[in-house]
Amino acid sequence: MSDTTIPTPRLTELAHGGGCGCKLAPSVLQQLLADQPLAAAFPQLLVGNETADDAAVWQIDAQTCVIATTDFFMPMVDDPRDFGRIAATNAISDIYAMGGRPIMALAILGMPVDRMPVAMIREILAGGASICAEAGIPIAGGHSIDAPEPIYGLAVIGLCAPKDLRRNHGAQPGDALILTKPLGVGVYSAAIKKQLLDADGLAAMIATTTTLNRIGTDLAREPAVHAMTDVTGFGILGHGLEMARGSDVQLVIDASRLPLLGEAATLAQRGLATGASGRNWTAYGAEVTLPDGMADWWKVLLTDPQTSGGLLLSVAAEDADAVLARVREAGHSAAAIIGRVAPGSGITVAV
Template identity: 70%
Template sequence: MNEHPRLTSLAHGGGCGCKLAPSVLRELLAGQPVAQAFPQLLVGTETSDDAAVYQIDDNTCVIATTDFFMPMVDDPRDFGRIAATNAISDVYAMGGRPIMALAVLGMPIDKMPPEQIREILEGGREKCLEAGIPVAGGHSIDAPEPIYGLAVIGLCHASELRRNADARSGDALILTKGLGVGIYSAAIKKGALDADGIAEMVASATTLNKIGPEMAKRADVHAITDVTGFGILGHGLELARGAGLRLRLDQAALPLLTRAAELAEAGFVTGASKRNWAAYGDEVTLPEDLPEWRRHLLTDPQTSGGLLLSVAPEAADEIVAQLHAAGLPLATRIGTVEAGPAGITVI
């Protein structure tokens, strides 16, 4: 009989739901020096983008990012796989290709056996191998709650760099994965998600966003970001603020995990979903009759979620077909980019 505690019982939060609320993060970063003193730093903290980008020469940019969190599943190997997939995604979201990773590990060694921690590391290594990169080192500490993730380095051609701030008025918006990971994780915490539901969530969260660099080769793909802990609204707002434009999202078009709506209506939501809305709700216009549970689908924190693409409207159908052919069957056109004050209107 396995007497080890459930991984999710060792953490107060899980996955990208552990992220600080967007309003708290903006407050902490307020007043930080502007990076323009370093002209080769093409992307810093200015637009809340997915990774930092430093230009080496006319052709080559280095992409650097780190991402780590506490477990939102109980299987240690799955935790490692999800955390690694999520961290690598930041490089893909910039249009880059990862070249190596460093492990970030904090474990309560008095509560977890070594074999369980090894499984976490092995899960991360497995996804790095799938991405074609080594785990070249890392750092570990004894911590009160289990934490795992990666620092990832990637490369891209300067012409293929895709920021989250370069959307254009008239663009179509495409989302590549279904929403509902946070809702599923809330159900897991309460023992209310069956094996099929867990498998669906893990399959989504361990699907590498490796289509990002292919999208970045297309001139008709103007902006890319990945949707993680701030939900589709939060990361959509980052795109809107960066471009100084307004997004119009069709809630009926949003792709969802199979049971996401059912579980949200039953009350399985995360604390992060509520914090997200409190942080940015004044920048979002919702239909007056929208039920609260449907709003939670919009603020649900995604762990290792999909890419949000802003593309030329005439190319949208072709791009959706390309995404489907690449193994992303839920990729869907979800809205448009319009002139107007930065923010989001949900219809």
Template identity: 70%
Template structure:
């Protein structure tokens, strides 16, 4: 068994750190036709939201998403579970409930034994079972690097749809999971994270964000997005741009995985973190003299990260308690939205 290749050694990147930089993605999508030609398409590419939404009738919206990436852990089953959790999260972030998934699989079949590939698929099925949905099919190819993920379909009532662009001035901002997944994955790739650290990261990344569907039933919850490959700053900026607001984040209130600060200060930072800052740093105001390792926490790509929730300020405490009771003990109020030039200020 010791001569088997590590999954992470077969990929040049891992998890949501594989995503194209935000600036590159915007350039690629710049000339795409706008969604107004299809009035039933309630959410398309305009605001970089988490999934596409099509209204079928007065009571039903179909939510569609796809997400896949290369491994950021070496255990095949854990990789499958993380990838599936991450993909399903887009449905919850729109306020919906998933109904089925299709598997997306690309594997270097000359380097990975069939039983290890089956473990990846089984991990994905386990999470889909937890979410109460089937893996109803999929597509597979022979690929030079291991890739796995899901296309997921969900439903919601139009009144429960939550866009990332609907935050309001004065809204409190709540983050449901701790930051640091990319930093942990960088440490894993270099063999510098112990079993307890790996277990902590996997536990966070395999916690389904199903609370998003419950939050969407509340009129005082205005906007939701999930924090993934662009980090808390990148996905916060998507809210800020869409709503034309300025977000103010409190650095000391941001929840972190237990060793995230320690590992970031020691230099375990992903390349995606640096690309993220290069892509959107001009829209962010940071405290003067902020160390680079603390900036890395803000740009750290989260794989299957938490939800960033914008809610009425008078309801923030009640909403936070609800989220914590739903199984998110690190959830915290991390800032607020206000009138101003779209962007983020970190205090």
């Protein structure tokens, strides 16, 4: 069959999952990595696979660290250019979440070439390249394979000074918690699969998932920002738990203060959810205390896998309002203070 006779499919119909909802459940990932060798023999490796941080970090000298990450997934939208844009924004976010400045990327591409027109695949690549151009970095190469489902993402390299490196631990009791983007991307993607998301909802989702988290580079230079991570496939509870465990603290999250995409609560109440949401709760729900009588749809939103989600910040309480204002001025209008850090362990959700 020639390319001209290949019908143009809906991207989301070609994949069994989409976005960061494709991630393996936290419990499965933990099992897979349980017997992997740690990198303690490499003193320059400041961050490796011994923690749940967003990227690996190698110290070159007293002034420079290299940050390396990779992220890829299957489509959660049908427009190929938007898929490329979302995937690229999501991959670059890991660099920003560590406090780094991205310098270049490599493309990761797997496509069912017998089921997709070449022009459609080119649009995915063009979308990723447009976001890299916005971030000021080149796509310097990559690798492609013929795959049964469409997969796209990036390996990204960044730099930071050792003193500016931020990790998902370091949160201190008394800190305020700030989330920079609204939740609900996974619920929206489930609605897209069923063609239940209207045009305004789709536009809002694309807008947030293609907004670069570049504010992370600037925030890393602020001593008041003690810990930072991005919220992706494990949801606000999963990535919050990684921060709580790494910092040996408890996070107290006020559900009523969580920023949500406009239709997220309504869709969740209608039963829209990804399979990843349930897997997430099974993996870590034992470490979470919910208020008595909390509606089940709230659990969906708290475990909702975010694709290209926001940054979760642990900030000295006295500086939280100033940091929040700075985040909003950088274009994250939905950013909010969502809770606090307390002594203890796990996460307690309040209303």
